Amino acid sequence: MTTLMLETPKVSTEEPEPKTIEKVAIVVSKGSLEGIYPGLIMANGARMEGIEADVFFTFFGLDAIRRDRFEHIKVATVGNPGLHMPTLLGAIPGASWLVTRMMKRQMEKIDIPPIPEFIELVGDSGAKLYACKATVDMFGLTMDDFVPQVEDVISVGEFYEKAAGGQIIFT
Amino acid sequence: MTATMIAETSVDFDAEGFLTDPAQWNEDIAREIARENDIPELTDRHWLVVRFMRSRYLETGTAPSIRALGKESGVPIKELYELFPKGPAKLAAKVGGIPKPRGCI
Secondary structure, X not given: OOOOOOOOOOOOOOOOOOOOOOEEEEEEOOOOHHHHHHHHHHHHHHHHOOOEEEEEEOHHHHHHHEOXXXXXXXXXXXXXXXXXXXXXXXXXXXXXXHHXXXXXXXXXXXXXXXXXXXXXXXXXXXXXXXXXXXXXXXXOOOHHHEOOOEEEEEOHHHHHHHHOOOEEEEO | XXXXXXXXXXXXXXXXXXXXXXXXXXXXXXXXXXXXXXXXXXXXXXXXXXXXHHHHHHHHOOOOOHHHHHHHOOOOHXXXXXXXXXXXXXXXXXXXXXXXXXXXX
């Protein structure tokens, strides 16, 4: 029998970095159903873990927080290879409506709320929602166009200030 | 898995501090877990949420989503986060002696 002497591992004297995420800043830049949900799910998921969350809506992502549009978000049936559906079929009037209805039904089954309810849930959970100033100016919008959960219209610079010290997630 | 003595009973926890056997749970254990998770005192509203989580898990085999918790427990989402700032579903499950909820919502 032999005894192996293993080298003692070198112990670092530096404090280890904490292994948890304390804060996230999520950018929602797309206005389709499949473009908006991931950001909302990640924001809600962060809050559920006690992680601070800011959500910044930009370009067509603003549709998720627009009073007149957030109830009418649709799946993109054209130019969406993930659907595995011929492009021409996706272009038929009503195709987007139908696919959206089917997908919403599936989501309801696994307890994912519709977008208006989801925005309310995310807002109530303490995540902060912001609209992108450049887009708001481009589309000629004001705070009145947005749902009450929206905290403010902020510039990219202000977004980075708020995101300081956290992780940025672009969707 | 580690066994810890709480209120003169041996309780088994997983690596994240959730009870591995919901049957070992009692109210003293709940209070002790709450204290360890920065909830010094469990109010009636805390208990409402904890009992709802627990009974739903024991009935269905899965913990309710945060959406169901907000709609059906009688405690709205905003208040859930005031009661359990570090995550209502996760903490209420921990205090209620059931496994960590696996759902994304």
